[in-house]
Amino acid sequence: MQSSRISQRASLACAIAVVVVACTPRGAEPPTPLAADEPEREVIATVDGEAVPLDRFNLLFAARLRGTGHRLTTRATYLETKRAIARDMVNELLVRQGAKRRGVTVSAEEVTARRTALAATFKTPEQFKQHVANYPQQDVGLRRSLETQLLEEKLAGVKDEPVSEEHARIFYTRNNARYQTPAYLTAEEILFARGARAKADEVAKLARDPKLSFAALARTYSKSPRARLGGDMGRVEEKSVDPAVWKALRGLKPGEVSSVVESADGLRLLRLVRLNPAVNVSFETARPEIERSLRARRRSAAIADLRAALLKEATVDNAFERRHAEDFALHKGTNGGLGEIATLPAVSPSAKPSAPAARP
Numbered sequence: 001m002q003s004s005r006i007s008q009r010a011s012l013a014c015a016i017a018v019v020v021v022a023c024t025p026r027g028a029e030p031p032t033p034l035a036a037d038e039p040e041r042e043v044i045a046t047v048d049g050e051a052v053p054l055d056r057f058n059l060l061f062a063a064r065l066r067g068t069g070h071r072l073t074t075r076a077t078y079l080e081t082k083r084a085i086a087r088d089m090v091n092e093l094l095v096r097q098g099a100k101r102r103g104v105t106v107s108a109e110e111v112t113a114r115r116t117a118l119a120a121t122f123k124t125p126e127q128f129k130q131h132v133a134n135y136p137q138q139d140v141g142l143r144r145s146l147e148t149q150l151l152e153e154k155l156a157g158v159k160d161e162p163v164s165e166e167h168a169r170i171f172y173t174r175n176n177a178r179y180q181t182p183a184y185l186t187a188e189e190i191l192f193a194r195g196a197r198a199k200a201d202e203v204a205k206l207a208r209d210p211k212l213s214f215a216a217l218a219r220t221y222s223k224s225p226r227a228r229l230g231g232d233m234g235r236v237e238e239k240s241v242d243p244a245v246w247k248a249l250r251g252l253k254p255g256e257v258s259s260v261v262e263s264a265d266g267l268r269l270l271r272l273v274r275l276n277p278a279v280n281v282s283f284e285t286a287r288p289e290i291e292r293s294l295r296a297r298r299r300s301a302a303i304a305d306l307r308a309a310l311l312k313e314a315t316v317d318n319a320f321e322r323r324h325a326e327d328f329a330l331h332k333g334t335n336g337g338l339g340e341i342a343t344l345p346a347v348s349p350s351a352k353p354s355a356p357a358a359r360p
Contacts, residue, residue, distance in 0.1 A: 059136030191224035
């Protein structure tokens with residue numbers, strides 16, 4: 001069997017070599033495959049015959065690598081990152097060409113205002129400076145990205161219209177669980193069979209030793225399906241557990257371990273991890289966040305409609321997508337494969353309301 005597999009692999013290697021040689025002009029060296037982390041040398045994509053600038057594509061890719069500390073380690077993640085950049089740049093061309101056809105423009109003052117609004121979302125000037133450093137050509141690249149963003153919003157007819165109280169209240173009611181959460185506990189358990197009292201008492205002594213991990217003991221001794229999770233009980237509420245379990249947990253302080261508890265399905269040791277207080281956010285308190293969320297949804301819907309319309313108007317040839325179609329098909333849906341990294345997070349701004357952040 002082993003020799004058969006080796007023979008098959010050798011045959012496949014020979015077949016590939018034959019194809020490469022057959023497709024190579026006589027006297028020429030076979031082409032060297034381009035590594036996924038190297039700069040691209042061929043056309044990325046065209047929109048109505050206008051090519052995505054290759055030099056800028058490579059600058060953007062280099063900036064993404066810097067932004068992740070060069071943590072992209074597989075061919076799949078390299079290619080998916082390039083794929084995302086290619087799509088972003090195609091969209092940028094669609095927007096700029098669409099704006100030109102419609103006579104839509106953005107002034108330098110508008111770009112500066114958007115830049116100022118973006119800077120205000122960062123906790124410190126240093127954080128914003130680090131964000132800008134992620135862009136190719138730094139501030140020049142940021143301003144170009146913001147200009148495209150503004151053009152897209154104008155083309156889409158995005159307006160910062162106020163959200164009515166009625167619509168905000170409807171959102172609040174439909175998402176009530178987000179704003180009204182009862183108190184609950186976080187706890188861990190070790191479950192024993194009813195006849196295993198001696199073993200339960202023995203493990204209880206171990207569980208009170210601060211040098212030993214309760215979770216590790218649960219993985220070793222617990223008969224619960226949660227044993228592999230270190231006995232994690234998830235969200236614990238009075239209505240969700242045996243009354244004896246709830247009573248025992250309510251008598252503990254965070255970090256304390258209970259004595260052996262007799263419950264309906266066996267003997268338990270319990271460790272209280274955390275007390276989580278009830279959350280009761282009033283409509284008035286939640287309203288600013290609700291309004292931001294609804295405005296963001298409006299913007300996203302308008303932008304999605306615009307992009308669909310621009311695609312219908314233009315002829316797009318995504319050469320990068322075609323070149324790597326087999327890679328994308330091969331890795332689609334696999335763990336750690338393509339699709340794992342669609343866009344890379346920039347420096348996280350504070351939670352203050354802001355204009356949508358530009359992306360390098």
